[in-house]
Amino acid sequence: MNPLQARQLVIDVPGRPAGYPLNFTIGRGQMWGVLGPNGAGKTTLLHTLAGLRLPRQGEIFLGEQPLTALKRRAVARQMGLVFQERQDGFPASVLETALIGRHPWLAPWQMETDLDRRLAEQALQQLDVAHLSDRLVSTLSGGERQRVSIATVLTQNPDTWLLDEPTNHLDLHHQVAVMQLLRAQAAAGRAVFMCLHDLNLAARWCDHVLLLYPNGDACWGPAERMLVPAALERLYGQKLLTVEADGKPVFVPVPTTGEL
Numbered sequence: 001m002n003p004l005q006a007r008q009l010v011i012d013v014p015g016r017p018a019g020y021p022l023n024f025t026i027g028r029g030q031m032w033g034v035l036g037p038n039g040a041g042k043t044t045l046l047h048t049l050a051g052l053r054l055p056r057q058g059e060i061f062l063g064e065q066p067l068t069a070l071k072r073r074a075v076a077r078q079m080g081l082v083f084q085e086r087q088d089g090f091p092a093s094v095l096e097t098a099l100i101g102r103h104p105w106l107a108p109w110q111m112e113t114d115l116d117r118r119l120a121e122q123a124l125q126q127l128d129v130a131h132l133s134d135r136l137v138s139t140l141s142g143g144e145r146q147r148v149s150i151a152t153v154l155t156q157n158p159d160t161w162l163l164d165e166p167t168n169h170l171d172l173h174h175q176v177a178v179m180q181l182l183r184a185q186a187a188a189g190r191a192v193f194m195c196l197h198d199l200n201l202a203a204r205w206c207d208h209v210l211l212l213y214p215n216g217d218a219c220w221g222p223a224e225r226m227l228v229p230a231a232l233e234r235l236y237g238q239k240l241l242t243v244e245a246d247g248k249p250v251f252v253p254v255p256t257t258g259e260l
């Protein structure tokens, strides 16, 4: 796979005077979690890495080439993005939506083949939404819709997965199932980079973590070095209690008396 690399990257968060330049590589087999409070710029970073927003400074490389030098089709064959927000104004079934994942692999105007359809059906099965294949996506529950979005990227089969809060709307069982699927993707030599609000999901599943602070500061590295209570308390402005379960830290927020 071609690793995705941020070089001196400053994301363009409107109204933010400056930002700490980001220099990291999302390498083969890695699973990254991006943590930060609301408005810190997690979605902006994800969209910038996907080439959907221009950075204020610096560059993004996919392998040896700057992202800006690559055609969108070449990028879409290597990188998939699960968005936080979706517009379902256009009436499409669940299967038709998953098949969109095959578009980077088809010639313009080429119809999907039986193989494309089979890949989409397998992905829907893996995400436990195959029984909804004929339903309009606009009629799905939040969690079902989220799983269809992930199935669409699975159908696309990119080397690098970018995901904006992939466990949004998911019940506990499906959260674990999705994390296991992403872990399996990383274990198969791909890479995962996802924004998370749940510290404990990051502690349980991620081997690398990037902390994004509201003033633009950032730090990144191996999860065990990043997930230390003092840094996390500063990140969220929230006192935490740390316990250990199954060999991993579990962070519990401590209520502040007298505050909402």
Ligand SMILES: Nc1ncnc2c1ncn2[C@@H]1O[C@H](COP(=O)(O)OP(=O)(O)OP(=O)(O)O)[C@@H](O)[C@H]1O
Residues within 6 Å of the ligand: 013, 014, 036, 037, 038, 039, 040, 041, 042, 043, 044, 045
């Ligand atoms: N088009 C825009 N115009 C003005 N401000 C914007 C625009 N897009 C994003 N912002 C601002 O940039 C900041 C970063 O937004 P972003 O969505 O990246 O944050 P986030 O860390 O993903 O937040 P959350 O945890 O709430 O999803 C926010 O303060 C947001 O209001």
